[in-house]
Amino acid sequence: MYTFTKEERLCNKKLIDELFHNGSSFLCYPFKASWLVVSQPQKFPAQILFSVSKKRFKRAVDRNLIKRRMREGYRLNKQLSLYASLTAAEKQIVLSIGYIGKEIASYEFIEKKMLKLLTQLNTEMTK
Template structure:
């Protein structure tokens, strides 16, 4: 199992990000939210290339960049360690934006358990849509 978060997996395309916000669907597990859209990348056969992921923490809740950066690092890390839940169960490529949406300062363990629950909820929703 590959626990990496390579540059090729990072969501950087402005077009895709705009699509996420205009047409994307979302799933939430307070305080985390995952906005997703099925993407049409020319994706290789690598299972890791099925996903493009971006993270975001609101300036509204965390005024200082230091705090926002800390939570972005935590989100990236919880994604990196648990992305196998997504890659093993997805057939099509997806683009995701991962949000932390509260003023509460949750611990790493709390965020990780919420991330796992969120990914499981996402997979259930995807199965319903098919």
């Protein structure tokens, strides 16, 4: 249940390109989320991409730490906050979450904000 497999990661260049050109986005500090409803069938209701700015965090260890914390926060909360509503609505989405904070946040803060972002995403999709 609380897994994060290869199929859940967004790797398709065409989908990523389409996401950033045609997708909707919103801010939920310290994250910026972009999402797009897709028509082609996928194994999972959502495919996701995490990114941290190289301009803001010069050292790769810092970027990797933030991405690790983001992935963990998502992995633990996706089932209840996102997948349940997506499967009920029979929708499939691609999602990108970029970290726009200025400093490295604690895991507790990141997890709390990730939960807020996922609930905000649900309300955005039902509009």
